[in-house]
Amino acid sequence: MKIDVKQAADLLRENDDYLILMHASPDGDTLGCGHALCGALQRMGKRAKAVCPEEIPHRFDYLFKAIKEQEFEPKNIVCVDVADTKLLGEMKELGDKAELCIDHHLSNTDYAKRTLVRPEYAAACELVYEVIKELGVEFDKELANCIYTGTATDTGCFRFSNTTAQTHIIAAEMIGCGAEFAMINYVNFDLKTQGRIRLEQEVLKNIQYFADGHVAMVSVPLSLVESIPDIDSDDVGALSNIPRQIEGVDIGICMKEKKKGVYKASMRSSELINVAEICAEFGGGGHERAAGCSFYGGTIEDAEQNVIRACCNALAKAGIE
Amino acid sequence: MKIDVKQAADLLRENDDYLILMHASPDGDTLGCGHALCGALQRMGKRAKAVCPEEIPHRFDYLFKAIKEQEFEPKNIVCVDVADTKLLGEMKELGDKAELCIDHHLSNTDYAKRTLVRPEYAAACELVYEVIKELGVEFDKELANCIYTGTATDTGCFRFSNTTAQTHIIAAEMIGCGAEFAMINYVNFDLKTQGRIRLEQEVLKNIQYFADGHVAMVSVPLSLVESIPDIDSDDVGALSNIPRQIEGVDIGICMKEKKKGVYKASMRSSELINVAEICAEFGGGGHERAAGCSFYGGTIEDAEQNVIRACCNALAKAGIE
Numbered sequence: 001m002k003i004d005v006k007q008a009a010d011l012l013r014e015n016d017d018y019l020i021l022m023h024a025s026p027d028g029d030t031l032g033c034g035h036a037l038c039g040a041l042q043r044m045g046k047r048a049k050a051v052c053p054e055e056i057p058h059r060f061d062y063l064f065k066a067i068k069e070q071e072f073e074p075k076n077i078v079c080v081d082v083a084d085t086k087l088l089g090e091m092k093e094l095g096d097k098a099e100l101c102i103d104h105h106l107s108n109t110d111y112a113k114r115t116l117v118r119p120e121y122a123a124a125c126e127l128v129y130e131v132i133k134e135l136g137v138e139f140d141k142e143l144a145n146c147i148y149t150g151t152a153t154d155t156g157c158f159r160f161s162n163t164t165a166q167t168h169i170i171a172a173e174m175i176g177c178g179a180e181f182a183m184i185n186y187v188n189f190d191l192k193t194q195g196r197i198r199l200e201q202e203v204l205k206n207i208q209y210f211a212d213g214h215v216a217m218v219s220v221p222l223s224l225v226e227s228i229p230d231i232d233s234d235d236v237g238a239l240s241n242i243p244r245q246i247e248g249v250d251i252g253i254c255m256k257e258k259k260k261g262v263y264k265a266s267m268r269s270s271e272l273i274n275v276a277e278i279c280a281e282f283g284g285g286g287h288e289r290a291a292g293c294s295f296y297g298g299t300i301e302d303a304e305q306n307v308i309r310a311c312c313n314a315l316a317k318a319g320i321e
Numbered sequence: 322m323k324i325d326v327k328q329a330a331d332l333l334r335e336n337d338d339y340l341i342l343m344h345a346s347p348d349g350d351t352l353g354c355g356h357a358l359c360g361a362l363q364r365m366g367k368r369a370k371a372v373c374p375e376e377i378p379h380r381f382d383y384l385f386k387a388i389k390e391q392e393f394e395p396k397n398i399v400c401v402d403v404a405d406t407k408l409l410g411e412m413k414e415l416g417d418k419a420e421l422c423i424d425h426h427l428s429n430t431d432y433a434k435r436t437l438v439r440p441e442y443a444a445a446c447e448l449v450y451e452v453i454k455e456l457g458v459e460f461d462k463e464l465a466n467c468i469y470t471g472t473a474t475d476t477g478c479f480r481f482s483n484t485t486a487q488t489h490i491i492a493a494e495m496i497g498c499g500a501e502f503a504m505i506n507y508v509n510f511d512l513k514t515q516g517r518i519r520l521e522q523e524v525l526k527n528i529q530y531f532a533d534g535h536v537a538m539v540s541v542p543l544s545l546v547e548s549i550p551d552i553d554s555d556d557v558g559a560l561s562n563i564p565r566q567i568e569g570v571d572i573g574i575c576m577k578e579k580k581k582g583v584y585k586a587s588m589r590s591s592e593l594i595n596v597a598e599i600c601a602e603f604g605g606g607g608h609e610r611a612a613g614c615s616f617y618g619g620t621i622e623d624a625e626q627n628v629i630r631a632c633c634n635a636l637a638k639a640g641i642e
Binding site: 152156157158159160161163164165166167168169171172173175176181182185186189190191192193194197198200201204205207209213241242244245246247248 | 473478479480481482484485486487488489490492493494496497502503506507510511512513514515518519521522525526528530534562563565566567568569
C-alpha cells in the first residue's frame with residue numbers, strides 16, 4: 001500500500017523497537033537514511049538499530065555518531081533506499097517482513113506492507129528528511145551529517161541532472177544545522193587510496209579510442225586488480241566514469257574482468273546515445289545514460305569487440321558516424 | 322567608499338553605458354558575474370558590455386547567450402570579482418577608473434570609487450545575484466546559468482568549506498529559473514581533453530611519496546607538457562589538486578617547470594599544516610590550505626628537494642613525524 005509522509009510518520013510514532021535495513025553494496029544514501037532515521041527514532045525515546053548486510057566502508061564512520069547501540073528484540077522492520085528485497089543479500093527474509101519502506105526508486109517492487117516512494121527525488125534521504133520533520137525531531141549536527149551525505153552522494157555532489165531545487169534547499173538547511181559538509185565531501189569525492197591512484201594510472205595508460213573518438217574504452221583485467229594492494233570494489237567501480245569525461249566522447253566503456261571468463265561492461269553516454277538499449281542487446285540494462293551488461297566465456301578482447309561493434313551501430317543509427 | 326547592495330543598485334539604475342571588467346585568467350565566477358550583470362542591465366534597457374583582458378575558454382561559450390553585443394561609447398566602468406586592478410592585465414588603466422567594484426575577496430584593495438564587497442561570500446556571483454534582485458530584473462534561464470556558474474565553480478561544485486547555506490539557496494533558485502546545471506557541471510567539472518587524460522596518466526606514473534606517505538609530489542617538467550598536444554594551462558593547473566587527494570597525505574605538491582630554470586610549486590594541505598607558511602620561506606604565499614612559491618635556477622630536482630625538506634620540517638613541528 002502506498003502511503004504519504006504524514007502516514008509514514010504516524011506509523012513510526014505509534015510503534016517501537018525498529019530494525020532498519022540498508023541495502024548491500026551500501027552507498028551514502030542508504031547509509032544516510034538508515035542512520036538518520038535510527039537516530040531520529042532514538043531521539044524520540046524509541047529503540048532502534050540500523051543494519052546492513054555488508055560491511056560499511058570506513059569513510060562513513062562519522063555516520064555512527066548519529067546513533068547509540070541499543071540491545072533489544074526488534075518488532076518492526078523498515079527498509080530505506082531498498083528498491084527490492086533482493087538488494088538485501090542475506091537479510092532478504094527480514095526485508096520480506098518489512099512494515100514500511102522509504103525509497104526513491106521508480107523500480108521499487110512494493111514488497112513492504114506500506115511504501116513511501118518518490119521517484120522524482122534525487123535521494124531517499126530527501127524523503128527521510130521530510131519524515132523526520134513530520135516526526136518533529138530537530139536536526140542536530142549528527143543527523144544533519146546523515147541527511148547531507150545522502151543528498152550529496154546520490155547527486156555526485158549536486159552535479160548530476162537528478163539534482164533538484166529541493167536537494168539544494170535541504171542541503172542548505174543541513175549546513176545551517178551544522179553538517180560537516182567539507183569533511184563529508186572530502187571523504188566521498190576527493191579522497192583516494194595510493195592503490196586507487198596506481199589503478200587509475202595503469203588504466204589511463206591503455207585507454208582506447210574508437211569511431212573517431214566518439215567511443216573511449218578502458219580495460220580492467222583481473223591480473224591488474226590483483227597486482228595492486230589495497231584496492232576495493234569502490235576503486236574499480238569509480239573507473240566507469242572516466243572514459244565518458246573525455247572531450248568528444250559520446251560513449252564511455254569500462255570493461256572489467258570479474259572472474260575468469262566473466263566480464264562486465266559499464267557504459268556511460270551523452271544525451272545522444274541510449275546505453276540501456278545497447279546493454280539490452282547483451283541481456284543487460286540500466287538507465288539511458290548509465291547502464292551495464294555481462295559477458296560469459298571467451299577473452300576480454302572478445303567481449304570488448306562485441307561492445308565496440310554495438311556502439312558503432314548505435315552511433316551510426318544516431319547519425320553520428 | 323564601501324557601499325551596500327541597495328546603494329550599488331541605485332547607482333546602476335541612475336547611470337548607463339556600462340563597461341564591465343572581468344579579471345585575467347578568467348574563471349567561472351568573474352565570467353558569471355560579468356555576463357549576469359551585463360545581461361541584467363541590458364534587460365533594463367541600458368547599454369552594457371562585459372570584457373576580459375584574456376581569451377575566455379570555450380567551455381564558457383554558453384554564458385554569451387545571456388547578453389547581446391552592443392556598440393556604444395562606455396561611460397561607466399564596473400569591475401566584478403576583481404580584487405586588485407593588477408588582475409586586469411592590459412586593462413589595468415580602465416580598472417583604475419572604475420565607478421563600482423563588486424567583489425568577495427578579503428584582499429580587495431578598495432581601488433574603485435565605490436566598493437560592494439562581502440568576503441564571507443563563497444562567490445562574487447552571490448553578490449551580483451543580490452544586486453540583480455534589488456534592480457528588480459527577473460532571472461531567465463540565461464541569467465540563471467551565469468549566476469549558477471559562479472556559485473558552482475568557486476565552491477568546487479559545493480564541495481569546499483567556503484560553501485554556505487546561502488550558496489545552496491541561490492543555486493536552488495537558479496535551478497528553479499531553468500539553469501542548465503547538469504551541462505554547466507559537466508563542462509566545468511567532468512570534461513577533460515584527450516591531452517589532459519594523457520597528462521594525468523604521465524604525471525600519476527611518477528608520483529613520489531615522502532615522510533611515510535604524509536607528503537606526495539608530482540613533477541611536471543616542460544618536456545612533458547610540450548610532448549602532449551592540446552593541453553593548456555587549465556590542464557596543468559588542475560594537477561595541483563591530485564597529490565593531496567591521496568589517503569594519508571597531509572601535504573600535496575605539484576612542481577611545475579614554467580620555463581627553463583623557473584619552477585613553481587603549488588601546495589595543498591590538510592588542516593594540520595599551513596602551506597602558506599611553508600611557501601613564505603621561499604618568498605611565496607597564499608592561503609593556509611592552498612599556496613605556492615617559485616624557484617629560480619638549478620634543476621627541478623633541486624627545487625623539489627628544497628620543498629620536501631621544508632615540508633618535513635613543518636610535519637615535525639606539527640608533531641606528525
